[in-house]
Amino acid sequence: MLDLLFDPSFFASVPRFVTPILLAALGGALCERAGVFNIALEGFLLAGAFAAVLGSWFAGSAYAGALAAMIGGILMGLVFAEFNLRRGGDAIVVSIAINLLAAGLTTYLLRAIFNVTGAFNDAGIVGFKAIHLPGIAAIPFLGPLLSGQTILFYVALAMVPLLHMFFARHRLGLRMRATGENPAALQAGGVSPKRVQLWALVGCGALCGLGGAQLSIANVNLFVENMSAGRGWIAVVAVLLTRGRPWPLFAIAVIFGVVDSLSFRVQGLGMPQQFTDMMPYLATPIVLTALSWWRRRSAQ
C-alpha cells in the first residue's frame, strides 16, 4: 500500500500542488507584512488562472499566458487598492466582493469569449513544458521532485529566499514591514504608507497570477469554472499562521502540497472522490491544532 502511494510519480506530482499554494501565499505575505488584510487570494488566483488561458490561447505561447496571468492578478490587486486604500472600504468586505467578482467575471467571460460553459479545453492553449535537469533526475526521491517540473515551480522556489532577502534588506521590503508595523513612523519619514501598500498589492497580484497560471497552463491545459477550488483560502490560512514569513510559509505550502497530492493518489486507489477532495481542508484544522498544541507546550 505504502509503496503504491510513495512511488516516484508521487514525488513528481508534489511540486504541482505546492506551486500554486506557495505562490499565492508568498503574494499574501507581501500584503500581510505591509498591513493589508487581503483575504481575496482565492479571487486573485482564479483571475490569474483564467487570464493565463486567455493569454496563452491568443498569443500561442505559455510565457504570454504567464504574463497575462500576472496582469490579471495585478488588475485584481488594483481593484483592491482602489476600493480599500483609496476609498477606504473595509478589507474583509472588499475581499469578499473581489472573490465574488473573480468567480462571476471568469465564468461570464468564459462564455462571452470562448462560448463554452463549465470548462474551456482547446488545443490552442499552449502549456508550460517540463524542464529536465540531467544530473539531478537520477537522484532517488529528490530527482523526480526537483527535475521535470515547469519553470513556474522553480520561480516559486526561488521566490522564497528572494522574498526573505527582500523583507530583510531591500528598501521597499523594509518600508513594507514598517507600513505593517507602524505606518505613522513611515509617514513621518516622508513615505506614503498607502503607496507602499499599493506596491504590496501589485506584487501580490502578480504572484497570485503566476500561481493561477500553474493551475491552468502547467498542471493541465484548460480552464474550469472555479478551478482555484479553495486553494487561495488555504494560502490565506498559511499567511495568517506564519504572519507572512517566507520560510515557514514554504514549509506549510509543502505540507499542503503533499496532502493535496496524496489525496489525488488515493483517489486513484479507489477511495471516493468526495473524501479525497476533503483532505486538504481537514488537514488545515489538524495542522493548526497541532501547531497550537506545540506552541502552548513550548510556551510552558
Next chain:
Amino acid sequence: MKLGDGIFAREVVPWLAVVFWIAVVLFVLVELVSSDFGAAVQGFIQGAFGGRRLAYLMTTLSRAALITGMALSVMLSFRAGLFNIGGEGQLVAGGLVAALVAVLVPGPPLLILALSILAAMAAGAAWALLAGALQLYVGVPLLVGSLLLNYPIRYIASYLVAHPYRDVASGMVQSHLVPQATWLPYFPGTRLDIGILFIVVAAIFAVAYSHTTVHGYQSRMNGLSPDFARTVGLPVNRLALQTLAMSGAIAGLVGAIAVFGIHHRYIDGMLVQPLYAWTGIIAVLLVGMIPWLVPISGFFFAAIQTGAAGMERTAGVPKEIALVVQAVIILLVASRVSGALLSSSDRKAGGGGDA
C-alpha cells in the same frame, strides 16, 4: 438652501454615482456578448418580477426568503463581533440532515416535518459550534475555521447523496424525494411556499433576542467592545458559543426550508451553487447590519439573481452577470457599509483565540 445642497452633495450624489457605475458595468458586459441592451433589461425585469401569474416574482420571493434567512444567521454573529463566514457549511449541514431524516424516518408527516426541521437546526448549530470550538480551544481564528469547515460538509453531503442515499433511479446525484405530505404548502392561489413564514418568525426571534434579552444585550456589547465585555466579567466564551449556535441553527433552518419548500430532496450542490450564504453576507453588509433593512436588501439581491436568469433566457446574457453586478455594488458601497463592527483592529486577525 445651503444645507440642502450639502446633504444633496453628501448623500445623493454618491448613490447616483453607484447607479451610474453599475449601469456602465452592465452595459459593457452585455455589449461583450453582443446582446441587445434593451431586450436584456426587459428580460431582467420580466425574470425578476414577471412571468405567467407572476411565477418569476414568486421565485424571487422564495429566493429572497432564503437569502434573508442566511443574512439573519450571519447578522447575529456579526453583531456579536464574531466573524462567522461559515454559513454555507451550516446551511448544507441543515439541508442534508433535513432531507435524510425525512427520507429515512417513518411516521406521521407533520411530526416528521417538525423532527426534520429541529434536526436540521441542531446540525447547523453543531457545525457552527465546531468552528467556535476551534477558535476557543485550539486557537484557529473563527474567520478561518468557519470558512474551512464549509468544504468538508460539502463533500460529505455530496458523498452521502452520491452513494449510500442516492436516488439511483433518477440518474442524478440527489437523495430520494421527501414524503409528499411533508412538503411545505403554497400560499393559497400562488406558487409561493410558506417557508417565508419560518424566516419571518426567525427574524422576529432574532430581533427580539438581540434587543430585549440580557444575552442579546451582552453579545452586542461583546461585539461593540470585546475588551469592555471582558473587563466587566461577562462570560465571553459562553456568549460566543451561544451566538454561534443560534446562527448555525438559523442557517440549518434555511437549509430545511430549501428542502421542504423548493427542492423536496437534497440535490448535490443545490445550496452551494446559488451562493445563498455569500449573498446573505453581502445583503447584511450592504445595509450596515440594520435588521429591518435586511429583508429589503435580501429581496434586492434575489431580484438581481432571478433577473439575470431571465436575461439569460431571453437575451442570451450569461446569468453570472449577477455575480459581477453584486460584487460591483458591494465594492462601490464598501466604504459606506463597513460599520464599526468589522473595522476594529483586533478583528483583523479574525479575533484569534487568545485575543
